């Protein structure tokens with residue numbers, strides 16, 4: 581009996597760990613199409629009073645699908661680890677967004693969640 585309970589708990593822990601794992605491309609020269617299509621494409625535009633962070637999903641012309649079965653659920657922007665913007669999408673929405681940020685750190689991180697393949701991150 582207790583063995584079964586322990587096994588169930590272990591599976592739950594593994595599933596939670598997988599859901600929260602953040603993927604990113606380690607080497608752009610050897611990145612796979614799978615990695616490229618999930619990674620946020622981030623453009624930073626300098627404004628008079630801050631920066632505009634323009635985000636779409638997919639690099640090098642490889643776009644992520646947006647269908648009922650497989651789609652980007654959200655994009656979130658972090659400034660030095662602090663959340664400063666987010667946008668949510670349904671299967672019928674194009675997963676693009678712009679965020680106005682008063683940058684306070686040296687690092688902006690942009691994350692996107694694919695409903696099948698988890699969280700993907702790019703830093704600028």
Ligand SMILES: [Fe+2]
Nearest residue numbers: 650694696697
């Ligand atoms: Fe995906």
